[in-house]
Amino acid sequence: GIGNIILVDLDDVCISNTNRQLHATSTNVGKMKIDVMRGRMLDINPSCQRDGAPGIVRDVGGGGGGLTACVDAIDGTREKTALLLACVRMGVPVVTCGGAAGRRDPTKVVVDDLTRVSEDRLLFKCRKSLRQDHGFAGVPSTRGGGRVVEMIALDELVVPKKQGNARRLGENTNEKSS
DSSP: OOOEEEEEOOOBOOGGGTTTOTTOOGGGTTSBHHHHHHHHHHHHOTTSEEEEEOOOOSOOOSSOTTOOOEEEOOOOHHHHHHHHHHHHHHTOOEEEEOOOTTOOOGGGEEEEEGGGOOSOHHHHHHHHHHHHHHOOOSOGGGSTTOOEEEEEEOSOOEEEOTTSOEEETTOOOOOOOO
16 A cells, blocks of 8 residues: 655645546635645545645656655646656656646546657657657656656547637637627
8 A cells, every 4th residue: 555645736726626636626725735635645544644845846856765656747847847757767657647627528538658648738748858858769668667657638628718618629619699
């Protein structure tokens, strides 16, 4: 089982998180995400060691400090790339999550290798940075023994209209008004 979890997040819970984050409920809006997640973990397993720090990943160095696995849900390209790079170099397996904003169907989430990303702009940019800026000529998982696995939602993206209604991406936007 899991013995120690380290949470790092700068954000507070927003109402816009409710479609994709389990801890995001109307009663938690405005609270720090790490505090809400720490409380949820306590409810599930009171003996789990939970460390947390409000912050943002800019650079990850060192030898991993006993890190045995990493789950990443960063939504910034530079920060996500830094974490993925560090994990791969340290040989730490990592599961990274692609963009979920505007996605609504949890049955469309797939798990695959980062090298096969095709429907996610954030992961595409990270993969490109790993190749161009950090010398990963091919498969990131071949460096340092680490393996990068991605999770991505493949349902159609739903974006808001000016009136506040949602539409499917690609839907005709030249609707005639009555």
